[in-house]
Amino acid sequence: MEVPFKFGKLAENDNFVDRVEDRRKLKQLLSSGINVMLVSPRRWGKSSLVLMATRELMTEDKRVRVCYIDAMGIHTEAEFYRVFAREVISCTSSVLEKRLDYVRRFLRNIKPGITLSSNSSEAMTFDLKFDIDDVDEYEILNLPQKIASEKGLKIIVCIDEFQQLAQIPQYKSFEGKMRSAWQSQQNVSYCLYGSKRHMMLDIFNNSTNPFYRFGQIFFLKKIPVNEWMPFIMNKFKITGKKISKENSSKICETVRCLSWYVQQYCYFVWSNTSREVTSDILDLALSQMIEMNTPMYENDTENLTSAQFAMLKAVANGEYKLNSASVVKKYDLGNAQTITRNKKILQEMDFFEKVEGVEKYEFCDPVFEIWFREKYMK
Numbered sequence: 001m002e003v004p005f006k007f008g009k010l011a012e013n014d015n016f017v018d019r020v021e022d023r024r025k026l027k028q029l030l031s032s033g034i035n036v037m038l039v040s041p042r043r044w045g046k047s048s049l050v051l052m053a054t055r056e057l058m059t060e061d062k063r064v065r066v067c068y069i070d071a072m073g074i075h076t077e078a079e080f081y082r083v084f085a086r087e088v089i090s091c092t093s094s095v096l097e098k099r100l101d102y103v104r105r106f107l108r109n110i111k112p113g114i115t116l117s118s119n120s121s122e123a124m125t126f127d128l129k130f131d132i133d134d135v136d137e138y139e140i141l142n143l144p145q146k147i148a149s150e151k152g153l154k155i156i157v158c159i160d161e162f163q164q165l166a167q168i169p170q171y172k173s174f175e176g177k178m179r180s181a182w183q184s185q186q187n188v189s190y191c192l193y194g195s196k197r198h199m200m201l202d203i204f205n206n207s208t209n210p211f212y213r214f215g216q217i218f219f220l221k222k223i224p225v226n227e228w229m230p231f232i233m234n235k236f237k238i239t240g241k242k243i244s245k246e247n248s249s250k251i252c253e254t255v256r257c258l259s260w261y262v263q264q265y266c267y268f269v270w271s272n273t274s275r276e277v278t279s280d281i282l283d284l285a286l287s288q289m290i291e292m293n294t295p296m297y298e299n300d301t302e303n304l305t306s307a308q309f310a311m312l313k314a315v316a317n318g319e320y321k322l323n324s325a326s327v328v329k330k331y332d333l334g335n336a337q338t339i340t341r342n343k344k345i346l347q348e349m350d351f352f353e354k355v356e357g358v359e360k361y362e363f364c365d366p367v368f369e370i371w372f373r374e375k376y377m378k
């Protein structure tokens with residue numbers, strides 16, 4: 001029987017909890033030509049949402065074309081141009097002849113490369129070859145607009161993990177070029193998203209940076225319990241198993257509705273259940289999930305200093321005034337400078353964050369928190 005809960009892949013179709021309001025908002029912005037910068041912590045569902053929303057836009061309007069670029073694997077400006085041009089051309093023309101024709105017409109000095117492949121679903125894969133010194137960057141950055149206006153299309157360029165581009169050497173000048181080319185494009189909208197919130201906000205929300213006010217910043221929210229519950233209960237039901245309302249809501253609460261963990265926890269609960277979910281199964285599944293994620297947590301904490309560990313313990317105990325003499329002494333947090341620096345670093349690394357409106361810090365990752373408490377605070 002196929003497991004009805006999926007994690008590690010983008011959620012799509014009947015694995016996707018509706019996010020009605022988010023989809024509507026994202027679709028509306030992008031189809032009105034407004035650029036969107038979508039920000040949320042890791043694994044809340046940005047990439048899945050963008051995929052579903054843009055797919056819908058394509059079915060609703062035949063003139064819409066969407067290309068998806070993952071900035072994660074891009075390490076140089078030249079590589080970005082190559083991937084950008086290749087994806088824009090590929091999404092606007094499905095057949096090889098047309099792609100070659102587009103390269104000839106729109107990109108001087110650039111040669112298409114064709115690879116015959118034996119293991120991909122396409123017999124021939126299309127790519128581009130050029131020397132960065134021979135190309136005009138603006139010609140590439142303006143490519144979507146040129147194709148869109150000539151062909152009567154609306155193009156949406158989606159760039160995932162956009163903040164990774166900031167790691168490229170010479171990013172400052174590269175950033176300026178992107179902004180000045182993209183800003184004036186009438187038939188193209190950009191959806192730029194990423195999970196490193198501090199970096200994303202620095203790129204888009206800092207008035208001294210070129211991308212300031214490039215479009216609408218959209219903070220993705222979590223999927224609420226009342227949307228998860230029917231999804232979870234139905235998945236159990238259609239596979240001949242049963243879960244109560246209480247237990248499905250308990251799953252959501254344990255992982256604080258974090259999309260990836262809801263799916264992962266459900267996966268283990270479902271796998272351990274032959275007929276009906278019990279509280280013992282919930283406990284067992286939780287320990288299996290923690291075990292599965294342990295290597296990742298160990299990796300994340302491997303390079304923390306002892307003062308940083310101490311600060312995590314203080315936060316786990318609900319301390320807020322991390323500079324106060326009693327807290328510093330109780331946990332051995334180090335001198336004032338160290339404390340300020342660690343507070344900044346640990347928040348930038350998404351270990352914890354300030355809860356809005358109250359004097360409280362909270363761990364960003366609820367399952368990491370359970371693991372941390374069990375391992376270091378017993």
Ligand SMILES: Nc1ncnc2c1ncn2[C@@H]1O[C@H](COP(=O)(O)OP(=O)(O)OP(=O)(O)O)[C@@H](O)[C@H]1O
Pocket residue numbers: 006007008009010011015016017018019040041042043044045046047048049194195223259260261263264
């Ligand atoms: N709308 C949804 N309905 C059901 N499950 C979802 C939904 N969105 C995300 N998920 C679950 O969360 C996981 C992570 O989703 P996704 O990769 O879209 O998040 P992300 O924010 O892009 O993550 P990352 O920061 O790692 O890139 C998916 O594999 C899926 O299990």
Ligand SMILES: [Mg+2]
Pocket residue numbers: 046047048160
């Ligand atoms: Mg993603």
